[in-house]
Amino acid sequence: MKQRGKYISYGIAAVLLLASTGLTGCSTTAGIEATGKSSWNDDGSRGLDKKVVFNNSGLKGDIEIVEMKSSQAGDLMRAQATLRSKDKATVLFQYRFDWYDAGGFEINSGAGSWKPLILTGRETKTIQNVAPDPRAKEFKLKLREVEK
Secondary structure, X not given: OEEOOOOOOHHHHHHHHHHHHHHHOOOOOOOEEXXXXXXEOOOOOEEEEEEXXXXXXXXXXXXXXXXXXXXXXXXXXXXXXXXEEOOOOEEEEEEEEEEEOOOOOEEOOOOOOOEEEEEOOOOEEEEEEEOOOOOOOEEEEEEEEOOO
């Protein structure tokens, strides 16, 4: 969902996002899914295979995934993504990270909650999360619009 107009402040946009999430519910389908999977490069260094899937065109024109990367925080995988608004207007959406083991099985299925995020016109923000389990070798970052 987009809020157009110069006079809507960041605080009002946040209130609208929280109100629309709490009162009307949210879409169950992620509009954008970005997958990061641990891999090993030819030189033996750790890498990250990346893939982005657009499930609807609503967010595709509004948000760009600029960068995705991962590291180890002790024995847990840590994921980070940098998102940028492609629009001049404020973009309201939700995101969550899902985690998968080396075999592609989801870890703690459905345990991750959707978190609200607001990007003002052309703004860039970095989000991150740490896997809930040391078996995690892959993550999916899911983005979805907030329904009206």
